[in-house]
Amino acid sequence: MEEKYKLIYQKVEAMVSEESDPIANMANVSALLHETFGWWWTGFYRVDGESLVLGPFQGPVACTRIPYGRGVCGTAWKLRETIVVPDVEQFPGHIACSSLSRSEIVVPIFKGDAVVGVLDIDSKELSAFDRTDAFWLEKIVALL
Ligand code: SME
Numbered sequence: 001m002e003e004k005y006k007l008i009y010q011k012v013e014a015m016v017s018e019e020s021d022p023i024a025n026m027a028n029v030s031a032l033l034h035e036t037f038g039w040w041w042t043g044f045y046r047v048d049g050e051s052l053v054l055g056p057f058q059g060p061v062a063c064t065r066i067p068y069g070r071g072v073c074g075t076a077w078k079l080r081e082t083i084v085v086p087d088v089e090q091f092p093g094h095i096a097c098s099s100l101s102r103s104e105i106v107v108p109i110f111k112g113d114a115v116v117g118v119l120d121i122d123s124k125e126l127s128a129f130d131r132t133d134a135f136w137l138e139k140i141v142a143l144l
Contacts, residue, residue, distance in 0.1 A: 004036055005136035012143050025144055026117075027056035033121070033140075034058035040101055041122040045073050047115060052077060055117065062097040071095035073118050076106040080115055082134045086127040098122065105129035107137045109144060 011032060016025055026044045034042035035058075043057020045066060052066040052073055069078045072094055076083045085104040088094045094104075101122040109117045119141050121129070 001132060002136075005132075005140075008032055008036060009136065009140055009143075012140055016143050022144060023056060029119075029140065029144065030056050030058045039121050039128070040124045041098065041120070043121075044109075044117055044119055046117040047077065052118065059122070060098055063095060066095060072104050072106045073120050076108050076118050077115050080108055080110075082107045082138060084129050084131070084134055086129075088122075100124050102126045103128045105133055105137065107134065107141055109141045 012025075012029055015028055019025055030043045033039070039059075041057065041059035041062065043059065043062065044055035045052035046055045050068050054062055054064045066073045068074050070093060072083055072085055072088075072091060075093070083106045085091045085094070088096070088101055088104055101124065103123050103126050105121050107119045108115045109119065119137060121137075123129070
């Protein structure tokens with residue numbers, strides 16, 4: 001898994017050196033991660049006022065807006081830290097965009113001191129994500 005993440009990191013580094021548009025880069029990062037790991041849903045939400053709005057993603061149709069502090073995404077935004085959820089049914093307030101999602105990781109994206117969005121990944125397997133995923137995904141979104 002570390003090797004896959006290293007390769008993705010290098011590809012994203014190259015990608016952002018050639019293209020500065022954040023939406024275009026988020027679109028390709030979601031595709032790259034989704035294809036490599038075969039997750040259920042991989043995508044971005046961007047901060048828009050008091051809520052997160054759906055951004056580029058790969059996977060099934062998802063909720064378009066998530067208020068500050070709500071769900072795993074809104075909580076990661078509020079706490080300003082990565083949240084790993086081994087079992088979504090155990091996370092109070094989890095927003096089920098898809099009933100097939102069993103575990104999740106949400107990584108905030110910072111611009112300076114401000115959170116400007118989150119990377120959200122869902123898996124159909126329980127406990128699909130750990131601190132290694134958090135470490136690499138934080139490094140990858142820091143390039144955006
Ligand atoms: N489960 C997320 C909502 C987004 S979807 O998983 C794509 C949450 O609780 O914030």
